Amino acid sequence: xxxxxxxxxxxxxxxxxxxxxxxxxxxxxxxxxxxxxxxxxxxxxxxxxxxxxxxxxxxxxxxxxxxxxxxxxxxxxxxxxxxxxxxxxxxxxxxxxxxxxxxxxxxxxxxxxxxxxxxxxxxxxxxxxxxxxxxxxxxxxxxxxxxxxxxxxxxxxxxxxxxxxxxxxxxxxxxxxxxxxxxxxxxxxxxxxxxxxxxxxxxxxxxxxxxxxxxxxxxxxxxxxxxxxxxxxxxx
Amino acid sequence: xxxxxxxxxxxxxxxxxxxxxxxxxxxxxxxxxxxxxxxxxxxxxxxxxxxxxxxxxxxxxxxxxxxxxxxxxxxxxxxxxxxxxxxxxxxxxxxxxxxxxxxxxxxxxxxxxxxxxxxxxxxxxxxxxxxxxxxxxxxxxxxxxxxxxxxxxxxxxxxxxxxxxxxxxxxxxxxxxxxxxxxxxxxxxxxxxxxxxxxxxxxxxxxxxxxxxxxxxxxxxxxxxxxxxxxxxxxxxxxxxxxxxxxxxxx
Numbered sequence: 001x002x003x004x005x006x007x008x009x010x011x012x013x014x015x016x017x018x019x020x021x022x023x024x025x026x027x028x029x030x031x032x033x034x035x036x037x038x039x040x041x042x043x044x045x046x047x048x049x050x051x052x053x054x055x056x057x058x059x060x061x062x063x064x065x066x067x068x069x070x071x072x073x074x075x076x077x078x079x080x081x082x083x084x085x086x087x088x089x090x091x092x093x094x095x096x097x098x099x100x101x102x103x104x105x106x107x108x109x110x111x112x113x114x115x116x117x118x119x120x121x122x123x124x125x126x127x128x129x130x131x132x133x134x135x136x137x138x139x140x141x142x143x144x145x146x147x148x149x150x151x152x153x154x155x156x157x158x159x160x161x162x163x164x165x166x167x168x169x170x171x172x173x174x175x176x177x178x179x180x181x182x183x184x185x186x187x188x189x190x191x192x193x194x195x196x197x198x199x200x201x202x203x204x205x206x207x208x209x210x211x212x213x214x215x216x217x218x219x220x221x222x223x224x225x226x227x228x229x230x231x232x233x234x235x236x
Numbered sequence: 237x238x239x240x241x242x243x244x245x246x247x248x249x250x251x252x253x254x255x256x257x258x259x260x261x262x263x264x265x266x267x268x269x270x271x272x273x274x275x276x277x278x279x280x281x282x283x284x285x286x287x288x289x290x291x292x293x294x295x296x297x298x299x300x301x302x303x304x305x306x307x308x309x310x311x312x313x314x315x316x317x318x319x320x321x322x323x324x325x326x327x328x329x330x331x332x333x334x335x336x337x338x339x340x341x342x343x344x345x346x347x348x349x350x351x352x353x354x355x356x357x358x359x360x361x362x363x364x365x366x367x368x369x370x371x372x373x374x375x376x377x378x379x380x381x382x383x384x385x386x387x388x389x390x391x392x393x394x395x396x397x398x399x400x401x402x403x404x405x406x407x408x409x410x411x412x413x414x415x416x417x418x419x420x421x422x423x424x425x426x427x428x429x430x431x432x433x434x435x436x437x438x439x440x441x442x443x444x445x446x447x448x449x450x451x452x453x454x455x456x457x458x459x460x461x462x463x464x465x466x467x468x469x470x471x472x473x474x475x476x477x478x479x480x481x482x483x484x485x486x487x
Contacts, residue, residue: 011340011343011344012343014344014346106344109340109343109344110340110341110344112336112340113336113337113339113340113341114336114337114429115336116333116334116336116337117333117334117337117429117432117433120333120433120436121436121471124436124437124439124440124469125436125439125469125470125471125472126469127468127469127470130468137474138469138470138471141471141473141474152425156344
């Protein structure tokens, strides 16, 4: 490790980081550094994310956003490692975690970079009180803003993951298949974990809580299939 | 050839070479505007970037101030003076708030530069936008003093600012040519974020095309009533749409 802070190396010299990945020189300590950095970045952005609603929700989300990112990675880690083995890539669990946390650390940098902007928008554009219509508009605007920021961070992470896999897996087709499996699994699990741990932005029409009472009542996909799809297509 | 062939004309004297234009001084605003590639090469070349940053930020603040000054004439010269100060503040505040994203986005785009050089590159982009806005200020002024609709002046101000922001990427392209970054995508994205922050700051500092509302005489008894009311918080897009919808006439 040479005492180097891996997330900083990843930001300043992505090529050097990927070379280390390819040469299997990212040890458990390096993976831990990346994971801790992801937690820190998510906590900072999480605090900004919910800042418009109340300081308490800000604190809750600072704890919950890292749980979503870290939890999703850990839940799918075994699945990712098995997929890597099935595709004959020769990647072990540590390689998988190093590649995935590397991608997430890059996304974390994007979140950290945009946290001041998000805080400014919260402070300048979101009224904490007003008529229902004003609050609804503010909530929706914040929701869209954070979706855009998190989406940009996610895309940067996927780009970084793809670059890493291209170094780790010589065969382009296998690298693409592995990336698809990893991103798909992560999105599938991450969506559900996020659904369970809501609220994040914090609707002004619900009380501030750490978890909703119905957090475990049904999953996100049941909600989509049971309510969103019938609403959109007029099913009874 | 036969005997009727006229003798060849004597060769005309070669035209005197046109005097070469004096190259812009390294790190100057003229260089930034005329040859952004060379300006960016100077950033990548190393050395002290402090004077470049200071000059670029001063130019950006002055350019934004002039643009807002021109727009403010819609409501008279007092508002114009106030808007000039707001304009400079918008540029500098947005730049300061977007410094972290400038650094991170540049690094993600493969920047091989020191933090100071990255700041100099960002300041160069902002200065380019500022100079272009300053160049467009007379056009905006002409419409500001001769229009009756705030919606029209607002729309024009935003419309004229689009090419300024669009062309502000020129130093970033120069930086890529000079080998300072692998791609300009990060700096382009940063400029978009900067534009959003600047627009939101303008919304925060409104009104821009009217004098700040004063309390009614009867309300000035308390200190709270004497202070100007803080504007309602809202996103810049919503404010823009409201401005276009309401279209108040000149005051």
